[in-house]
Amino acid sequence: MIDSGDVSLELTAGDAAFLLSSAAGELRSGIACELLTIAVPVEVLGDVRAVWPASGVQRVPRESMLLPPVAAFAARMLEGSANEVSGFTSYYVERLLQEMLQGLLLGASRAARVPQTQTTFPLAISVIVAQHSDPELTAVAIAEEVNISLRQLEREFRKRGTTIRRELRRVRVEQARKMLGDPDYAGLSITQIAQFVGFSSGSSLARAMSAVGLPAPSAVRV
Missing domain, CATH: 1.10.10.60 (Homeodomain-like)
Structure with missing residues (x-):
């Protein structure tokens, strides 16, 4: 469960959401679970930040085709060592993850149907x-x-x-x-x-x- 101001977002297994670090939010769970967190500077999202909701919380639609590969890619990166990645390779890894996150946020914002x-x-x-x-x-x-x-x-x-x-x-x-x-x-x-x-x-x-x-x-x- 994510609580941020007047917004409460209930998440179940396989769900995902964006949470702005500056948002006054609280993340809690009543059961033992595994949580995959991808923390990036908000500047990484570039102009995509313009569609971020005022609450600072944005659910990612479960039907998003990008969600499974993003989660799998991030989990795979956790298995490796930073020392095994060259600076050149690191750029492409970061670039790929950045574009995936931008796509996720853009898709989630469109699904939210803001005016x-x-x-x-x-x-x-x-x-x-x-x-x-x-x-x-x-x-x-x-x-x-x-x-x-x-x-x-x-x-x-x-x-x-x-x-x-x-x-x-x-x-x-x-x-x-x-x-x-x-x-x-x-x-x-x-x-x-x-x-x-x-x-x-x-x-x-x-x-x-x-x-x-x-x-x-x-x-x-x-």
């Missing part, structure tokens, strides 16, 4: 954050994920002085910038980093960085 007028834009940003590495991600696909027409979604972005394409570029560039500035990924070429974050090539990344006022990838690389 659309309050969540259309943050949900769309969440989709971009979670799927930006997919080079086939389009504005149409994002609109379908948010369950709104493309025209309506474009209108929501215009209200905030931006566009879907611009936000997708922003997220990809920011992720590439972080990787270029981290010596752990010096083994990856600029083209590989560009493709990893969703661009088609190193030159595409360079153009995108120039468009947002950043220097060339080679100048950012440590």
Whole structure:
């Protein structure tokens, strides 16, 4: 059972929930049980945080296709030793877990059916954050994920002085910038980093960085 303010959430075997660390919550159980906890800085979730409920508690739907693999993946990581994982491998492990958690939270938030007028834009940003590495991600696909027409979604972005394409570029560039500035990924070429974050090539990344006022990838690389 999770109690957080006016919200009480009863969990049974196989259930899962997100709990914001800043929420005044209490976790208790009347029987002996095994609890798997994944603690991450809230910043890891990036713009997906925008869809977090005010109570700080969000149940994950049991029918979520991501829940079993996330739990299995996290449990498997507990079996290994941190010394057995190289810095390079560690990045991909963390990246995979981060994207899984983003997907879980996004799916849970959509299932909660919060009024659309309050969540259309943050949900769309969440989709971009979670799927930006997919080079086939389009504005149409994002609109379908948010369950709104493309025209309506474009209108929501215009209200905030931006566009879907611009936000997708922003997220990809920011992720590439972080990787270029981290010596752990010096083994990856600029083209590989560009493709990893969703661009088609190193030159595409360079153009995108120039468009947002950043220097060339080679100048950012440590």
